[in-house]
Amino acid sequence: MMYFSTLLANDLAVPLEVSTALAENLFTTNNVWMMLCTALVFIMHLGFATVETGFGQAKNTVNILFKNTVTPVIGILSYAAVGFYLMYPGFETPGWFSFNTAGWNMFWFSPASADVSAGYAAGGYTYWTDFLFQAMFAATAATIVSGAIAERVKLWAYLIFTLVFVGIVYPLIGSWQWGGGALKAMGFYDFAGSTLVHSVGGWAALAGVILVGPRIGKYVNGHTVNKPAVSVPLAVIGAFLLWLGWFGFNGGSVLSANPALVSLVLVTTCLGACAGAIGGLFTSYLAFKRLDLGMVLNGILAGLVGITAGADVITPGSAILIGLIAGILVVLSSLLLDKLKLDDVVGAVSVHLTCGVWGTLAVGIFSTNPDHTFLTQLTGAAICGTTAFASAFVIFYILKVTIGIRVSEEHEISGLDSHEHGMRGYTIVYDK
Numbered sequence: 129m130m131y132f133s134t135l136l137a138n139d140l141a142v143p144l145e146v147s148t149a150l151a152e153n154l155f156t157t158n159n160v161w162m163m164l165c166t167a168l169v170f171i172m173h174l175g176f177a178t179v180e181t182g183f184g185q186a187k188n189t190v191n192i193l194f195k196n197t198v199t200p201v202i203g204i205l206s207y208a209a210v211g212f213y214l215m216y217p218g219f220e221t222p223g224w225f226s227f228n229t230a231g232w233n234m235f236w237f238s239p240a241s242a243d244v245s246a247g248y249a250a251g252g253y254t255y256w257t258d259f260l261f262q263a264m265f266a267a268t269a270a271t272i273v274s275g276a277i278a279e280r281v282k283l284w285a286y287l288i289f290t291l292v293f294v295g296i297v298y299p300l301i302g303s304w305q306w307g308g309g310a311l312k313a314m315g316f317y318d319f320a321g322s323t324l325v326h327s328v329g330g331w332a333a334l335a336g337v338i339l340v341g342p343r344i345g346k347y348v349n350g351h352t353v354n355k356p357a358v359s360v361p362l363a364v365i366g367a368f369l370l371w372l373g374w375f376g377f378n379g380g381s382v383l384s385a386n387p388a389l390v391s392l393v394l395v396t397t398c399l400g401a402c403a404g405a406i407g408g409l410f411t412s413y414l415a416f417k418r419l420d421l422g423m424v425l426n427g428i429l430a431g432l433v434g435i436t437a438g439a440d441v442i443t444p445g446s447a448i449l450i451g452l453i454a455g456i457l458v459v460l461s462s463l464l465l466d467k468l469k470l471d472d473v474v475g476a477v478s479v480h481l482t483c484g485v486w487g488t489l490a491v492g493i494f495s496t497n498p499d500h501t502f503l504t505q506l507t508g509a510a511i512c513g514t515t516a517f518a519s520a521f522v523i524f525y526i527l528k529v530t531i532g533i534r535v536s537e538e539h540e541i542s543g544l545d546s547h548e549h550g551m552r553g554y555t556i557v558y559d560k
Contacts, residue, residue, distance in 0.1 A: 154385075155246040161385035162253040162261055168376025169264040173200045173271060175369030180275040181553075182363030183422070183474045185355055187543025188279045189553025195274045195283065199290055203267030206295035211266055212259055215299035216307045224310050225300065252384040261380055265325055268377075269298045272329030273520075275474035277336040279355075280343050280540050283548055285533040289523050293332060297519040301328055301512050316508030317500050320381035322437030322487035323512050330481025331513050332520035333472070339524045340534055342471030344541060352466045355473075358554070360421065367425040371401055374432045378439045393439045397432065400439075400451035404431020407455020415459060422475075426462070427455035429479045434487035438495055446494040453490075454483040485509050 177196035184192050244254040253261070270290040277286070302324050304311040318324050345353055357363065378397045382389050408427020412420040434454030435447055442450065461478035465471075472478065488509045492502030527533050534540075539547040546552060 151246065151251070155251045158251060158384045159253045159257055161390075162257045162380055162383070165376035165380025166257065166261045166264055168373045169261070169268070169380065170200075170373075172264075172268060172370055172373030172377065175366045175373055176268075176271045176275065178362045178366030178369065179425075180278055180366075180474050182359045182361070182366060183275075183357050184278055185543070186358040186554050187545055187552070189358060189545060190549045190551055191283065191544035192274075192278055193553065194549060195278075195286060196271065198287060199271050199274055200264075200267040202287060202290050203270050203294040204263045206291050207263045207266040207299065208259070210295045211299035212262060214296065215262065215266075215302045217303060224304065249383065265321060265377075266294050266298055266302075269325050269329040269332070270294045272326070272476050272480045273333045273336055276333035276472045276476040277340045278473040279544065280534055281336070281340050282531070282533055282535055283544075285524075285527045285531055288527060288531075289336075289520075292523050293520060297332075297516065297523075298325075298328060301515055304512075305508070311508050311511065314508065315499060315501070315504045317441070317491050317495070317497075317505070318437045318488060318508070319440050319491075320378045320436045322433060322435075322484045323509050325484075326433045326436065326480040327484030327488065327509065328512060328516040330477050330479075330484055331516035333476045334470070334481060335517050335520035336524055336533075337465075337470050337472055337477065339521065339528055342469055343473075344537060346471045347466075347469045357422075363422070363425060367428055371428060371432065374401070374436075378436055382440065389440060395444055396439045396442055396447035397435055399444055399447040400431040400435030400454070401428045402431070403448040403451030404428050404434065404455035404458075407431070407452040407457075408459055409455075411456045411459040415463060423459050423462075426458050426475045426479055430454040430458035430483040433480055433483040434490065436484075437487040438491035438500075441491065441495045441497050441500065443494075443496065446490075450487065450490045450494060454486055457482050457486055481513075485513070 173196065177193055180196060181189055181192050242255040244256065248255055249258060270293055273289070273293075274286065303309050305316055305318055305324055306312075343355065346355070347353070374397055375394055378393050379390050382393055384390075404427040405424050406427070408423040408425075408430065409419070412418075412423035412427075416423075431451030431454045434450050435442075438450075439447070458475065458478045461482040462472075462475050465477060470477070488505050489502060491500050492505035524533060535544060535547075543552075
């Protein structure tokens with residue numbers, strides 16, 4: 129709103145009632161844009177569901193879809209109950225832990241007092257839009273974990289993990305930067321969440337992969353056995369849905385409808401995705417001697433993750449280079465995980481953790497803002513990564529020694545659909 133207010137201030141001939149009406153229209157435009165971006169980020173959950181289902185096995189289709197349906201439900205509710213107020217405490221003093229009790233009371237007990245005027249968030253959006261947009265981000269972090277540990281994790285263990293991680297861990301880490309905390313004071317920069325969303329979710333996924341262990345028959349006699357994907361078309365649809373949603377993910381992170389900045393962010397976002405696809409294409413061809421569609425799809429997502437930290441402070445040329453490197457890294461990371469026998473069904477760790485860290489560091493290399501330094505970015509990424517991994521590891525470990533986190537061998541071999549849900553995603557009937 130500031131860019132428009134300056135324009136009005138320079139034109140004293142504009143009547144007061146006209147300037148007031150124009151300011152109100154701008155506030156409405158900003159808020160509508162933010163709500164549209166919220167819807168686009170919400171669509172990303174469908175993208176995650178279809179990617180994970182497409183790359184999974186047919187016998188686990190219902191289980192995968194069930195998790196991806198319930199994840200945003202639990203994520204949004206837990207973020208409403210606790211997370212939003214941990215993440216945005218509203219205190220001026222930078223710190224590592226604070227809680228906005230006043231905001232909590234306002235949400236639950238007196239919604240009429242919520243600030244829906246242009247005075248909230250400098251006229252970019254209302255209090256309610258703020259909550260919903262941020263809730264979509266929070267639920268996304270948990271969804272990253274789902275794909276990595278699919279096909280062998282106990283459903284209840286995963287749901288409890290989601291409740292705790294989205295309600296407490298993710299918003300606490302987010303408060304250090306987006307809530308005006310210690311990382312913000314340090315000079316760390318993460319525009320839309322290469323670290324705060326993606327690598328945080330990726331570190332949690334890595335902890336889950338380590339503790340849950342690989343699927344039965346994934347690694348045999350030193351060789352990696354590729355499990356049959358149920359639907360490549362579904363995986364492609366999912367990747368394009370995520371690409372579409374990323375326009376809201378990054379475009380909405382401008383926090384207004386500022387035409388100059390939004391358009392730049394959308395361009396760098398799209399170029400990063402395209403370059404990531406190219407990086408994944410050629411690197412996988414050199415590694416596997418074939419045109420690997422899965423790596424092209426993950427290359428797109430890798431480029432998107434890599435560009436997310438600095439989409440507003442880099443040039444289009446830099447966006448292409450960042451995306452290209454992300455596409456290369458996602459293939460190399462996937463190869464390394466298999467060497468270490470860390471079974472990640474959809475490549476979530478490689479896409480979100482590896483490329484999230486890369487995107488964060490890239491800000492310190494390519495940013496047009498001289499205040500952004502590589503050392504600060506590295507420090508911030510290390511602090512967030514250590515906290516996310518340690519927290520997720522502890523949560524998963526407690527679940528492992530109490531209720532257990534892995535299904536029985538019998539259930540895993542025959543499939544989770546019939547055992548946990550009493551139905552199958554695909555029913556094949558043969559004629560007699």
